[in-house]
Amino acid sequence: MEKKSIADLKQLFVSGDISDEYVTNLKSDERKGVQALIKSFESKKRREQELEEKFINMCYYEKKCYQNGCNYIAGIDEAGRGPLAGPVVAAAVILPRDFKLLGLDDSKQLNEATRNKFYDIIKNESVSYGISIISNQQIDQLNIFESTKLAMRDCLNQLDPKPEHVLIDAVHLDELPCTYEAITKGDQKSITIAAASILAKVTRDRLMKDIHNKFPAYDFASNMGYGTKHHMEMLDLHGVTPYHRRSFAPIRDIVK
Structure with a gap:
């Protein structure tokens, strides 16, 4: 098999225009760059197989x-x-x-x-x-x-x-x-x-990101309204907003 440059081989792997048989033959090529391409290719294939199997398993109820x-x-x-x-x-x-x-x-x-x-x-x-x-x-x-x-x-x-x-x-x-x-x-x-x-x-x-723009101090864009440490500190400092659930503890205790 004629040796291709590593750049050409990389393009083949990226395009997907490469057969399993060709990859098997490439394993005899001792160039480190080639072996790295093969390792990456096989890792990607294993990941795709795992995703295929997971998707099939998640179709159980639908099937x-x-x-x-x-x-x-x-x-x-x-x-x-x-x-x-x-x-x-x-x-x-x-x-x-x-x-x-x-x-x-x-x-x-x-x-x-x-x-x-x-x-x-x-x-x-x-x-x-x-x-x-x-x-x-x-x-x-x-x-x-x-x-x-x-x-x-x-x-x-x-x-x-x-x-x-x-x-x-x-x-x-x-x-x-x-x-x-x-x-x-x-x-x-x-x-x-x-x-x-x-x-x-x-x-x-x-x-929640829209609400964050109205009340940035509470960092709703990151905590999505959950009671993080920063969120709780801002509640102590600034009180509740119109978007807080007043029936939830500890909001209920703050608005007493």
Whole structure:
């Protein structure tokens, strides 16, 4: 086999225009640069295989539904149940049967850039999606659990076509017009719930960044309303904002 320059080989690896047989033959090339390219290539292939396997495993619930005759399967998840400030957001999504997005996972396991990229892909390729935002004032009136369920029902009602089965991350919703499953850690086990988790989290994070611009001292763009040390110090120094959940401790104690 004629030896190519390392620059030419690198271009082949980058373009993907290279066969496994060619890579096997390259292993006899003792140049360190060539061996480094092979190592990187094989590492990338292993990672892709892991992502393929994970995606297949996360299709388990969807595949079971399709086998039972369902065509439209919705996933629902929420973001923002725990923070001291800001809304709770829920999202519902129906993905096409042939949807594939390697790396799709619970939104909390992905970095911001990947979440934003996947957010656009999911919105553009979904059959239908819905997003519901429940304000901190509504949370104070209803409590966080009822607010979460309200948001989930609302985003589900936005879907068109209507789902025949719903997969929900952990929360039980009674009296739905179709069958459903509440799956513990569902955003790690179902691609549809994972997709919903990304829509919910990206939406809420962007809202918290908008709130940060109004009240930068609290650093909502970083803590997303959670009770970090800095956030608590700012509460002691500046008090509560209109976006804090007054029914939550320790906010409740501050506004007494």
